[in-house]
Amino acid sequence: VEGASPKRLRGLLESYAARVARAPVGTRHNTLLAYGLAAYGLVGHGLSPEEAEAALLEAALASGLPEREAREVLRWAREVGEAKPLPLEASPPLPPRVRWAMNRRARVKGVGHE
Numbered sequence: 001v002e003g004a005s006p007k008r009l010r011g012l013l014e015s016y017a018a019r020v021a022r023a024p025v026g027t028r029h030n031t032l033l034a035y036g037l038a039a040y041g042l043v044g045h046g047l048s049p050e051e052a053e054a055a056l057l058e059a060a061l062a063s064g065l066p067e068r069e070a071r072e073v074l075r076w077a078r079e080v081g082e083a084k085p086l087p088l089e090a091s092p093p094l095p096p097r098v099r100w101a102m103n104r105r106a107r108v109k110g111v112g113h114e
Helices: 006-019 028-040 048-064 067-082 096-111
Strands: none
Touching: 006 028, 006 067, 028 048, 028 096, 048 067
């Protein structure tokens, strides 16, 4: 698996941790699980599993999830996530409106030039 830039990996991890920290009661476990799988899926791209665990554990505790539960979720997420690396595109996809405008421009330029 090709590595991604450390800056991009850190940015993704920070985003995941922020979402875990803001998870409302009733969704905290599943939110941590989802973002834990995603974060550990970045290990194959160069993210340190220890860095992922530290960031997500801190976020889970900030959300109010009990430490024991958070550690159990992260342990499972690490096993599964590291086995299934997260696919990363070379660069993030363009927003739909930008793609639409680019396609429209290309169609307009192509009219009458056959």
